[in-house]
Amino acid sequence: MRNIVHSLAFFRLAQSVLAGEPSRPRGVGPDHAKFYKSTELFTCISNPSITISPSQINDDYCDCPDGSDEPGTSACSFLSDLSPSYASDPSSDNVSRSIALPGFYCKNKGHQPSFVPFLSVNDGVCDYDLCCDGSDEWAHVGGVKCEDRCKEIGKEWRKNDEQRKKSLGAASRKRKDLVAEAGRLRKQVEDRIQSLETEIQGSVLKVTSLEAALADAERQERGKVVKSSGKASKIGSLIQTAKDRIEELRESLIELREQRDTGKSRLAELEGILSTFQAEYNPNFNDEGVKRAVRSWEEYAARDRPPIGNDAQDRDLDEIGKPDSETGIINWSDWEEGEESDVDVLYKIEEYLPVAVRGWVDQRLRDVRILLVENGIIAATPASGEESKTLTDARDALKAARDSESNLRTELTTHKDDLGKDYGLDGVFRALKGRCISKDSGEYNYELCWLEKTTQKSKKGGSHTGMGNFVRMDSVTVDDDLPPDGKGLGSGVRVALRYENGQHCWNGPNRSTLVVLACAEQDEVWKITEEEKCVYRMEVGTPAVCDMNGKGKEGGARDEL
16 A cells, blocks of 8 residues: 555656656645755655655655654654654664654645644644645545635735734824823923922022021020029919819819709609609508508608708809809919019119110120020020920921921932833833723623732622732733734733732732733733632733834734734
């Protein structure tokens, strides 16, 4: 049987040569046609030391260790580096056993050529997504015949490709708008930094001036002439104690009188109830308990009882309950004023001077006193517990100025840190920061806020679950099939955003989210998956990552559109 296949393969090869066509066996692509030109010997592509007859090409038997002699069959689809060696191998240690060809080549006239895995050749399945001309099923295994659909598939593909190109153009324009917006926002930050630096310089001068003003006010306060140290004398302390004690007794008396009036009222009410009971009870009713109660009340009512209070006593209590300031019996202010000492009188000597020189003398006396205090000759005025309004105002003004300067420096640091952050190539993500997009997925609604946080929101209400806070930008390599609508990651290096330290997962880690970005005309969340427990992955489209071409920290570009 193998000899018959060899003869058919050699006959077809001879026909191609006689017809003047290039020697290109079934399943060989243009890039590998050069290896199949010889009509005398075929050299295994990855193993040049091994040669076979051209008649052994596509004879459905694996003669080359790398499978290069079977480009149009599935005979060598099993090969790998782990495949066993052949006894005929000239040197088992130096032989490559990995498949040398990318697959079965489909011309797909009217569409785009592609390769089909060797395992799919003549498997009885029409693989139109890769081989729209049906040439991979040339043996018609099981009677399967795959018609050529490249015309309609190519037409649909070109239509979608045109839409993808239009979408790519729109996405590129939107990215340019985002870059312009990001540049404008950065310029605002830079201008604000310059403004803050100028404000801080002015604030420093203001603080310096107010510190000098406060020091001068404190100096004047130390040299101020006052009456006494402010410490109360023994008589003053006794007067204050007596005043407090009298006030306490007055309040207790008022409270006791209120309790008496309440008890008096309740007693009168109770006596009225018992009088009614005595008058209306039935004496013929044979109840010893009731009769004893009536007799006790009659005895109580027959006794002489002194009256509880009278109008004269109440008037006296009213008078006692009034504050001393109303009665005028004791004028506490007369007792609380301290006596003027000889020193106080001496310090008031300026009052005896003419008005014209009084101010000059007062200032000279103050200056002399300050000089004496600062040199330790006399003691400074003791603290009285309350400082002057001038000193308080100076202290408050300095505190307000220092707080203002601190706030300005904090804001300056924040803006400088912002300029040093990674906002992607051209700073494009600066324009997106704070914006949020969401996707409805089953029982939850997932929200992504650019460079801030990711959130899971239950549709049944309740609190939201934090899936992570933005940490840094990154890049990841993906290898996904791109859907016809272009809403996918495709293959290559993609920009990624890492959100970490989210809400703690019960019996697990803190939640985190990896957001992988792809070029799209609109900001849109395409897919959310939970790869591990509380470790999420979002696939998101945005114009911000279009046209990057592998530049910047974001990593590679994408060409799926």
